[in-house]
Amino acid sequence: MRNRLEEIRKAKGITQEQLAAALNVSRQTIGSLENGRYNPSIILAFKIARYFDLSIEDIFIYEEDAEL
Amino acid sequence: MRKGIGIYALLSSTGLMLLLWGLFSDNPMQTGILVSVGIIVLGFSAAKGAPLLTSKEADKESSVIEWHDERNIVIREKASWYAGMTTIAAMSVSAFALVMANQFVGAWVIAGLLLLYSLSIILFAAYFSKKL
Numbered sequence: 001m002r003n004r005l006e007e008i009r010k011a012k013g014i015t016q017e018q019l020a021a022a023l024n025v026s027r028q029t030i031g032s033l034e035n036g037r038y039n040p041s042i043i044l045a046f047k048i049a050r051y052f053d054l055s056i057e058d059i060f061i062y063e064e065d066a067e068l
Numbered sequence: 069m070r071k072g073i074g075i076y077a078l079l080s081s082t083g084l085m086l087l088l089w090g091l092f093s094d095n096p097m098q099t100g101i102l103v104s105v106g107i108i109v110l111g112f113s114a115a116k117g118a119p120l121l122t123s124k125e126a127d128k129e130s131s132v133i134e135w136h137d138e139r140n141i142v143i144r145e146k147a148s149w150y151a152g153m154t155t156i157a158a159m160s161v162s163a164f165a166l167v168m169a170n171q172f173v174g175a176w177v178i179a180g181l182l183l184l185y186s187l188s189i190i191l192f193a194a195y196f197s198k199k200l
Binding site for chain 2: 038044
């Protein structure tokens with residue numbers, strides 16, 4: 001799964017620390033999400049989407065081939 | 069020095085002393101009791117004290133966030149699973165080796181395995197927590 005988290009976060013001028021604090025997760029989790037090393041739970045995906053006032057699909061792009 | 073580390077260091081030393089005292093005792097019953105209590109005290113203090121040595125200084129709030137962080141939870145679960153599996157494999161080999169050595173019989177085998185088990189869990193859990 002790809003995501004546009006880093007791009008959206010930077011466009012809003014928010015640091016990883018600020019986003020992590022707002023979502024109650026560690027900064028490392030934000031870093032891992034942005035690098036694509038970690039896929040979030042559905043709850044965290046909703047929290048991120050709501051934080052940026054976007055839909056989950058606007059941020060996370062599911063690629064079926066990549067999951068196979 | 070981190071808070072509480074002194075108590076666990078003292079407990080570790082006590083556990084080690086009890087263990088050594090038991091090892092060099094001539095009375096088999098005394099040996100069994102001292103070695104068992106020593107291992108329990110050493111294992112408990114090591115398990116409680118090791119996180120204090122390896123963890124970074126952080127305020128309480130960030131520690132709570134780190135503990136409940138979903139990625140950290142996944143890593144801990146994976147680390148526990150790998151540590152458990154690796155320990156089981158290591159236990160099988162070490163049990164075989166101890167029995168084959170034929171020097172450690174009865175309580176010695178159990179004491180040795182308990183000690184190996186405690187240390188393996190702590191070491192592998194720490195190793196896989198970093199690696200995964």
